[in-house]
Amino acid sequence: MPVPTEERVVALLSDLVHGKGFDLEGVTVVSAGKHSAVKIMVDREEGIDLDALPALSRDIAEAFDGVSDFGDAPYTLEVTTPGIDRPLTEDRHWRRARGRSVRIELADEKFDGRVGHLDGQSVTVVTRTKGVLATRTVELSKVIKAVVQVEFSRPKADEMELAGGVVGGRPAPADSDEIVNVETPEEGSDK
Known part of the structure; x- marks a missing residue:
């Protein structure tokens, strides 16, 4: 794959990623000789489970395969979440x-x-x-x-x-047996 610019990757993937319910948090493209690496960072409000990233990765790979300007050279695609060291900017x-x-x-x-x-x-x-x-x-x-x-x-x-209580999916505080202010779906609802 000729090394696409980060801007080109963002333009290609923005609608796809948002359509799947994710935020596109960052794109990094690195050329390493004949082999390129494309790292896509995504996140979403409810967090990301382990099954979501492989499915999104397949969709992104299909999008790359569907454009002619990326060529046939090998590349590594990494779809990941931002690390804990990502600055809070948004x-x-x-x-x-x-x-x-x-x-x-x-x-x-x-x-x-x-x-x-x-x-x-x-x-x-x-x-x-x-x-x-x-x-x-x-x-x-x-x-x-x-x-x-x-x-x-x-x-x-x-x-x-x-701080406003525990956000869903996070552990309860250390000196409490119950979770404070957790919003949960009502019993019998389909949420």
Whole structure:
């Protein structure tokens, strides 16, 4: 495959990926001699299960095979989700990170907090300083960098409650036997 530009891959795949219910988070194209590599990063609101990526990968490969400007040279196609080290740059990234620990860098400070509700152009962040919990509002336009942090223990229930509760599919807080504010389908519904 002649090395397509990232812009060409985005143009080719945007409608396909969105039509399958995913957000196209990034495209990387690398030429390695006669063998190219194309990495497609996707995400979606409800998360991605292991069966979804192979099916999407097949659809993307078919789209590549259906265009003539990619040629016949071998290439490696990787369809993946963004890693935990992906910066939070879009509103949807902040929404998906609700309840997670994040390191935020502003012009004059860096701090760790737990992502709360996104409200227009700002996000509520739960901080803990010397054992005292507080919330603060951070304007997204002032964030230089924000990255989800790896946590090796379950979050504290009081932090999660201030952050707006547990987002579906995430573990319950460490000092709570029940999940706080989880939205679940009503019994008997087909959701």
